[in-house]
Amino acid sequence: MADWLDEIEEEQNEELLMDDDEAAAVITSPEIEPGLYEHFRVMADKGQSLLRVDKFLVARIVGATRNRIQLAADAGCIWVNGKAVKSNYRVKPFDVVQIVMDRPRRETEIIPQNIPLNIVYEDADLLVINKPAGMVVHPGHGNYTGTMLNAIAYYLRDEQHFDPSDPRLGLVHRIDKDTSGLLVIAKTPEAKSHLGMQFYHHTTKRCYRAVVWGQFQEDEGTVIGNIGRSPKDRLQMTVFPDGEQGKYAVTHYRVLERLGYVTLVECRLETGRTHQIRVHMKHIGHTLFNDARYGGNEILKGTTFSKYKQFVQNCFAICPRQALHAKTLGFVHPTTGEEMFFDSEMPEDMQELIDKWRVYSTTKDIE
Helix, strand or coil, X not given: CCCHHHHHHHCCHHHHCCCCXXXXXXXXXXXXXXXXXXXXXXXXXXXXXXXXXXXXXXXXXXXXXXXXXXXXXHCCCEEECCEECCCCCEECCCCEEEEEECCCCCCCCCCCCCCCCCEEEXXXXXXXXXXXXXXXXXXECCECCCCHHHHHHHHCCCCCCCCCCCCCCCECCCCCCCCEEEEEEECCHHHHHHHHHHHHCCCCEEEEEEEEECCCCCCEEEEECEEEECCCCCCCEEEECCCCCCEXXXXXXXXXXXXXCEEEEEEEECCCCCCHHXXXXXXXXXXXXXXXXXXXXXXXXXXXXXXXXXXXXXXXXXXXXXXXXXXXXXXXXXXCCCEEEEECCCCHHHHHHHHHHHHHHHHCCCC
């Protein structure tokens, strides 16, 4: 996982976001928006002196660090009196402070399940897994079973360093449920720490393949734009061009094949934020094909002819998810120091989609 908000949400709810023993004293609190869940709430007492909210929360949440609280604030997850605040907000008497996220608190342990994993590499320190589209990486949003972590818990159950109480089970980065491709999983605490720092410092090498709407004028380019949660839809991310909100994000892209009204591109991540490629591509007018969350499941380019509409609907059926695949992954081995590099084949649904557009673009007169 590349975005440290994901660590806050996933790493250990009991450690960072446990209920405060003073929360019961709060009689009323601001309403939570639909689709969001409260993980923590406390009311400042009448004698509260002005104090930064990050310091206020660190003193009240067992196991929390100031850095993590600041990251949560940057992600829009720290609310005071019903509104998101930055970490430098000063808490005053009777302020209601909440930590709010887009998933309910995890209340169950990760149950080992015998679910097949496509393991492309394994040694004593790590696994590299090629995740299929449709598999949730970690429990959340009601998906507490059938996830990749449930499968990993079963696969590693007899490993000497396996810690079933670790809710992340060696996960150091993630990809979305409907994105396919490569993930590395640490098998030891030392490997997890080493790999985690590589993702934190953006020294890993990750390239994706994406089919996006529209034709590019240029053959390559770079998108730079801070990414944060959308104030209009908290389940979406958005780009904040002014740089005053969100987290710094950079995506490099290169056109691989022009396919009429869509384009096959390679995206190389310099940073790794939640939905980064999906958000950056939409930001420059090239929403991922069939990305329902960001509007790519509509016909964004092309003609009004009924035959074309039917062709696109057929394409949606062939690849019923955002057309995004984490194709390559590179990192330094945490024990040997060797540079490791892995490449995966395009999944069948995306390859069939590309082939279908390739035929269409060579047989139709496209402006």
